[in-house]
Amino acid sequence: MILGADGIEVVAEAADGGEAVDAVRRTRPDVVLMDVRMPGMDGLEATRRILADHPPSSPRPPRILILTTFDLDRYVYAALSAGASGFLLKDASADRLVAAVRTVRDGDALLAPSVTRRLVERFARHQEGSTLHRDLSTLTPRELDILRLIARGLSNTELAAQLHIGETTVKTHVTRVLSKLGLRDRAQAIIAAYETGLVVPGSGPR
Missing domain, CATH: 3.40.50.2300 (Response regulator)
Structure with a gap:
């Protein structure tokens, strides 16, 4: 209704x-x-x-x-x-x-990225096996930087400021990261970053 x-x-x-x-x-x-x-x-x-x-x-x-x-x-x-x-x-x-x-x-x-990160940090370390098995070797160094910052809860605007690049460029990088790893959205990207060990629970700013 x-x-x-x-x-x-x-x-x-x-x-x-x-x-x-x-x-x-x-x-x-x-x-x-x-x-x-x-x-x-x-x-x-x-x-x-x-x-x-x-x-x-x-x-x-x-x-x-x-x-x-x-x-x-x-x-x-x-x-x-x-x-x-x-x-x-x-x-x-x-x-x-x-x-x-x-x-x-x-x-x-x-999901706000920061909420997703708290959720992942609470449960990722307790998982016996990862649901996501991603090959991060397909990502360029810049794309790895993008994925790390996504996992720490940064928006596209914050990503652009952190990396000193344009917001349009950030959007392009994010799209490529999702495509290369076969991910649906930023929420799954955050989980992938933790489950592959790219980002360690408890690391980075809150």
Whole structure:
């Protein structure tokens, strides 16, 4: 009702992860609102399966927005690592919910980089195995610098000031980093930087 009132078409609903995967395959939505804890297949596994069907290079991969009751939840970390585009607390206002759907639909990650970094620093060191296995050797020295600074929560404007380059140039570098590593957005880039050891939890400015 909330989404429909704002002109957003709800093409399907699902009671559990298995139904969600089937619904996405059937309706090909732009955005999926995914609860983490559900009966049967949980939201994390559903997220993995949906995004496995739609790699970043696919023509129109769905954007997954995770709904959770906790803003620093290890399940949210795992979902972001799997490729989700952000998370939203379940008690968010109607306006916030609508804005979140539109944000991820437009290709942006629904996470302040600093919040993502705190989430990663809390959980990355406790992971037994990395979800992301990236070959950073494909990146140039400048692109590695860009990835390090993204992981520390800097915006494009701050990146430009730090590296003494134009903001347009920064955007080009960020796009190349995401493309070379097969990443969906900045949130996943931050996780990749930590999980590959490029940035160590606890390092850098808060």
